[in-house]
Amino acid sequence: MKYFGTDGIRGEYGGEHVNEAFFEGLGAAVSAHLQGKIKGRLPKIAIAGDTRFSSEPLKAAFCKGLRGVEVADFGVVPTPALAFGVLKEKADFGVMITASHNPYTDNGIKFFDENARKASDEAQEQIEKFFDEKISGSGAEASVKKVDMKSHYIAKMGSILPKGCLKGLKIALDCANGATAGISGEVLRGYGAEVVEIGISPDGKNINCNIGSEHPEALARLVKDSGAFIGLAHDGDGDRLVVCDENANKIAGECVMGLIAIEASRQNALKGGAIVTTIQSNVGMDESLKKRGVEVFRSGVGDRLVMRLMLEKGCEIGGENSGHYIFMDISPCGDGLAAAVKLLSTLLCLKIKVSEMSGVVSLYPSIQKALKVARKTPISETPTLSKTVEKIEREMSGNGRVLIRYSGTENKIRLLVEGKDSALNEKSMAELVKSVENDLQ
Template identity: 40%
Template sequence: MKRDYFGTDGVRGPYGGPVINEAFVARLGQAAARWAGGTGTVYIGRDTRASGASLASALAAGLAAGGMHPVLLGVTPTPAVARVVAASGVRLGAVVTASHNPASDNGIKFFAHGGLKLSDSDEALIEAQLPNAPADQLGAGSRVWSEEDGTSAYVSSMASRLAPGALAGLKVVTDTANGATCATTPEVLRKLGATVIELAASPDGSNINDGVGSEHPDAMSVAVRQAGANLGVAHDGDGDRCVLCDETGAILDGDEILVLLALDALDGNQLAERTLVVTVQSNLGVDAALQRAGGRVDRTDVGDRYVLARMRECGARLGGESSGHIINLDMSPTGDGLAAALGVLAVMKKSGRPLSDLRRALTKFPQGQRNLKVTVKRPMQDCTALVAVQAALTQEFGHRGRAMVRFSGTEPKLRLLAEGESEALVRTALDRLEAAARTDLDVI
C-alpha cells in the first residue's frame, strides 16, 4: 500500500515544515487513535530536541480527540517506550524523535501491541484515516493526558540483566549524543559496577547529535585512548543504535557487534535457528564468519522493522543493521543500543578477552559508501544511467563483490555502496556510480 508520509522509520522531517508541525502531528495522532480502535492508553516518549515537548503535546491532543488516554513519559529512549508498550499490553505507543538526524528535524515513531514497530500496511491504514481527522475537531476538551516517569523501570530492568557488580573493574566511555540516553546508559553501567566517563551528556535542546553520538564517534575514540578505558559506547539521539570502540579507539559498527554476539551465542548453542538476520547493506564478511562457525545469515531490506519482521518469520532472536540497530529479542522487542552494549560487555567479562581481540572474528570485505544529497528522489527505474552502471558492476563482480544503490527512507539522500576484493575496485565502482547518479539526478 502506498504511503505518503511514513518512511523507513516513522514520519520525519524538518520541524516547522509541511509535515512535522503541531497541527499535522495532532491530526496524525487522531488518525492513529482511529486505527487503534479509539480506546485505551497510549504511551508517548520523546528525545531532547527543543521541539519535542510541543510536538508531544500536539500528538497527545490528537490521540485524546480520537478517544485514547495519552500518558506522557517525558524524555525517554525509544527502546524504553517499546518496553512499556510491551509490558503494559496496550495497543499503541509513540516516540517524538528524529533519531540520528540533526536537532532541526523531528518525527514520530509508533509502536503497536507488544512493542513492535508498525508494518507498511498499518502505516498506510493510519494515513488513510487522515481525511477523517480534521484539525477543527481538536478542541480544548481533547487536551487531557497524564504524565509518568519513563526511565526508572527501564534502568532497573536493564541493570538486572547482568549479575550485581558484573562490570566491576571495567572503565567505559559513554557518548549519549546529548539525547534520550543521557540519564539511562551511564546509570545502568554504574549500577553494574563499571567506572563511567560521560561525553555529550548535557542536552540543551539544540545540541542533540551535533558532532557527537553514533554518527560521530571520533570524540569517544579519543576519550577511550586518553582514559585507558576498556570500551566506548555511542548512541544516537533516541538510543536505538549502538556503535562501540575497543580499547585502542578502533570503531566497531553494527556488523562487528552482531558477529561478536552471534558467535558467542553459537558457541553456547544459544543462537536461535543458528541464524543471524541482517540487511542487504551488511558486509559480506558477516556471512563468511557465521558459516565458519556453523551458522547462517538471512538478509532483508534496509530498516530495523524489516529485520524484526524477518526474525519473526524465521524464528531468529538476533538481528540488526550495520548502522548499529541491534535487536536481541531476549532483551528487547526493538533495537536497543544499551542492550547491545551490555551483551558485548558480558562477552568480554566471560571470555576475559579485550574487545580488540574479540572483534577479529569478522574479516570485512573492502567496502565503501557515499551519500549524495539530492533535490528530488526520482523513481529508480527512471534513473537509467544509474541502473545501467549498477547492472554492469553486478556482472563484473560476480560472487566477489556487489554494488547497491538506494534512496534513504528518512533523508533526501542517495546512498551508494560497493564491496569488492580490493579498495581500488571499490573506489572505482563508487566513482562510476556517482558519475551516473549525477547524470540522472540533481545532486547538491
C-alpha cells in the same frame, strides 16, 4: 505510503509534515484507528520524546488531537524505554516523538503496537487514510497521566547481568546529548564499571551535534584520552550503538552482531541457529558465521523489516550494521543499551580485547557513501547510473557487489561497493559518484 518512511515520519520541524497542526491531526487519526480496534473500554496510549526543543510542543499537539483515550506520558526517555513502557503499562499503542540520529532542526514520530513492535504497514496506512479524510475518534479530550518510566527502564536494564560483573573496566560513553543521558551511564556504573561520559548535557539544540553515533570521532577522542577498555556511543533516541576499540578505532556493526551471535551459538543459546540482518550488511559476516554453524537471513533496510523476518524465521538476534540491534530476550525493538550490555557480557565470556573482534568476524573491504539528490529517479531509468552499475558488476565477476538505494527518510542516495579487490572498489565508487552527479544532482 504517503507520509511514513522506513522509520515513521521525519523531517524539518515546522515543515510540511512535522508541525503542531499536522501532529494534532495524527492524534485524531490514531484515536479513530484505536477505537475501531478496541471496544468496551478506553484505548491506552504510551507516549514519550527525545531531548529536542520541539519534542514537547509536538507531543502536546499530538495529545491535543486525541479523543476518547487514556495517555501515559513517560517524558524524555529513549525509544526502547518507550517500547518497554508499552508492555509494562499494558498500552494499546506507543508513540515516540523523535528524529533519531538527525540534527536538532528535524523531528518526527514513530508508532508501536501493543506488543511494542513498530506499527504495521496496515496500521500506518489506515492512520494516513483517517488523517487525509479528517476522521477523528469520539469522546472527551485525552486524559494524560505522567509516568516515571525512566526509573523502571534503568531497573530493568540493570538486572540483566550479575551485579559487579563490570568491575575494573573503564568505559567511554557518548550519549549524543540525547535521551540516554543519565540512563546508560547509571546502568553501567550499577554493574561496577568506571564510566567517563560526554553528550550528557542536552539543551534542546545540541542533540547529535558533532557527537553521538553519527560522529564517532568524538567517542574515539574520549577513548584515547581516558584509556578506556571500550567506547560506546548512542544516537539521539538511544536505539543505536556504535563501538570503538581500546585503540580508538570504530568497530563494524557486523562484528558486533556477529560476535554476539557466535558466542550465543557456542552456548547453545542462539534461537533458530540464525540471525537476521539487512541487505546493507557486509557479506563477509555471512562467511564467518557460516564457518561456525550460524545462518544469516537478510531483509530489506529498516528495523521494522528486520523484526518481521526475525518473527518469520524464529530468530532472537537481528539488526543493521548502522548500529540498530534487536535482542528479543531483552527488548522487542532496537536498543542501544541492550546491545552494549550484550556485547560487554560476550567480551567478558570470551576474555578478548575489543580490537580482537575483527579476528573473529572477517569482512570484505567496502566503501559506503551517502549523497544528496535533487530527485529520486528509479535506478533502472537513470541514463548513466544504471549502465555504470552493470559495468561494475561485470568487472567484479562475482567477487563483490554493488548496492544502491534511496534513503527512506532523507533526499539522499546510499552507495555501497563491496569486494575482495580494494583498488577496484575505489575505482567503482568514483564512477558511481560521477554518475549520480550527472543523473540526480
